[in-house]
Amino acid sequence: MSPALATIVKLLSIIALMLTNGVFMIYLLRKVLGHLHIRLGPMHVGPHGLLQTMNDVIKLLTKEDLTPRIADKALFYLAPMIVFVPSFMAYLALPFSDTLKATSLETGLLFTFAALSVVPIGILLAGWSSGNKWGLLGGMRSAAMQIAYEVPLLLSVLPIVMISGTADLGGIVDAQAGTWLAVVPRWFITNPLLWPTFIIFVISSLIEANQTPFDMSEGESELVGGFGTDYSAMKFGLVYLSEFSNTFVISALGVTLFFGGWLVPWLPMSWYDAVPVLAPTVFILKTYLGIVLMWWIRGTYPRVRIDQLMDLGWKRLIPAALVMIVLTGVVDKLIVPLFTGAVS
Amino acid sequence: MSTTLPAVAFYLLAFAALYGAISMMSTRNVVHATVWLLEVMLATAGLYLVLDAEFLALVQVLVYAGAVAVLTLFTVMLTLRRREDAVRPFPTAWGSLAIAALFTGAMLLAIRGFCPVGVEMPAIAPGIEEFGRELFTTWMVPFEVASLVLLVALVGAVWWTGGDDR
Structure with missing residues (x-):
């Protein structure tokens, strides 16, 4: 296969994955939240409401596409694309297995964060261009939150880069192969040094993925619908598809960084070559487990207030993340070599 | 790889950057100007990528597009009382053209003094x-x-x- 053709096939399969994820995650979200709230969720269309989302997609595609009279037309059309394209690009560096990934970047981790960091601009523009105060307030909140929490999120993954010695997501997974004392898998989550880092990562990533308890950008009780209030039909669809896909990407990142990516504990490496679908399946299953955990939090806790959120980010998480970087550096490069005698 | 593909990419990105910069200065709406600024930043990141400076390109996106552009938009929107205020009170195109010409001249002199134009790229970045x-x-x-x-x-x-x- 020629390189150009391979690239096109890769891009198309990522789009397919993104759309499938979107459709499936909406159903899953309704079911998970439904059961957490002790109700059933969608039940009527298809077995257990399985086809409900398909109906919703058709509805979104055929609905009238409204544009408010006072909207800034150009930006109103541009904003959903600015939201959608980066979240599509964020898939490119994810390693689904040793060989199955769109690109193998030395800076894969940074690439994913760089792509996700463009999303708030689109949200802010969406809020502003629709020309209503709820939209603007939602967009402002969302952008302020996501800028603030990008800093601890980036800082919180640095200890992992320091320990594994690479920022390539595939390399980070490779660094987690094997076991400690032949029992505990060497996933980074089993390293006590990284536990505080993991907590910082979870909090900041919930905010990056715009999940309750941190979804102030669309707080329907005070902001109607936030930045998406005036969007309808497929523009609305794009904005929310991107939100779901960001949730997937963030969860996939968490799996890659802390839970060994596509690795199964105690399984010899030859198995992955023998069964090529094993690694991607494991990766996607782990990612969905992470997503369900995020939604468990979402269904359990009420929203926090925006000023409390800002305090938490700037005054607690950023200093904590900085301390963890210094601590990891000292432990990993000074103390561990003292015991093992190895100079890394 | 032949040199055609990078050349095409370079000209497209250079055109995007210049067009964005000109549009930024000529539009009267400050929010639109910020969006054009964002476009210039992204095009610059693309130019870095053409030069194989992967890290620099990513940092450019992360810091300039992801943070500086958002902050600029934020400031613009916070200081506007009404949406009609988003219009520049005076045209800035000619003044900015003069400043750009001065700056380009100064940079050209500085770069010419620094190293000869046409330095060879290293084989592996x-x-x-x-x-x-x-x-x-x-x-x-x-x-x-x-x-x-x-x-x-x-x-x-x-x-x-x-x-x-x-």
Whole structure:
């Protein structure tokens, strides 16, 4: 296969994955939240409401596409694309297995964060261009939150880069192969040094993925619908598809960084070559487990207030993340070599 | 790989950057101007990618597009009372053209004095490992000075906005 053709096939399969994820995650979200709230969720269309989302997609595609009279037309059309394209690009560096990934970047981790960091601009523009105060307030909140929490999120993954010695997501997974004392898998989550880092990562990533308890950008009780209030039909669809896909990407990142990516504990490496679908399946299953955990939090806790959120980010998480970087550096490069005698 | 593909990419990106810059200065709407600025930043990141400077391109996107552009938009939107205020009170195109010409002249002189035009590209672009080692050994002091300058700017900004006491 020629390189150009391979690239096109890769891009198309990522789009397919993104759309499938979107459709499936909406159903899953309704079911998970439904059961957490002790109700059933969608039940009527298809077995257990399985086809409900398909109906919703058709509805979104055929609905009238409204544009408010006072909207800034150009930006109103541009904003959903600015939201959608980066979240599509964020898939490119994810390693689904040793060989199955769109690109193998030395800076894969940074690439994913760089792509996700463009999303708030689109949200802010969406809020502003629709020309209503709820939209603007939602967009402002969302952008302020996501800028603030990008800093601890980036800082919180640095200890992992320091320990594994690479920022390539595939390399980070490779660094987690094997076991400690032949029992505990060497996933980074089993390293006590990284536990505080993991907590910082979870909090900041919930905010990056715009999940309750941190979804102030669309707080329907005070902001109607936030930045998406005036969007309808497929523009609305794009904005929310991107939100779901960001949730997937963030969860996939968490799996890659802390839970060994596509690795199964105690399984010899030859198995992955023998069964090529094993690694991607494991990766996607782990990612969905992470997503369900995020939604468990979402269904359990009420929203926090925006000023409390800002305090938490700037005054607690950023200093904590900085301390963890210094601590990891000292432990990993000074103390561990003292015991093992190895100079890394 | 032949040189055609990078050349095409270069011309497209250069056109995008220049067109974005011109549109930014000529549009009367300040929010649109910020969006054009964002486009210029992204096109510049693309130019870095053409030069194989992967890390620099990503940092450009992360810092300039992801943070600076959002902050600019934020400031613009916070200072607007009404949406009609988003219009520049006076045209800036000619003034900015003059400044751009002056700046280009100065940069051209500086770059010509610094190294001969047409330096050969290295066969393999250095990765982040070499980059980091270089940054934290040879360029350690300038790096720390730069971060101090940023810290001073930060403290200044906090002082400027005034705490509860001032």
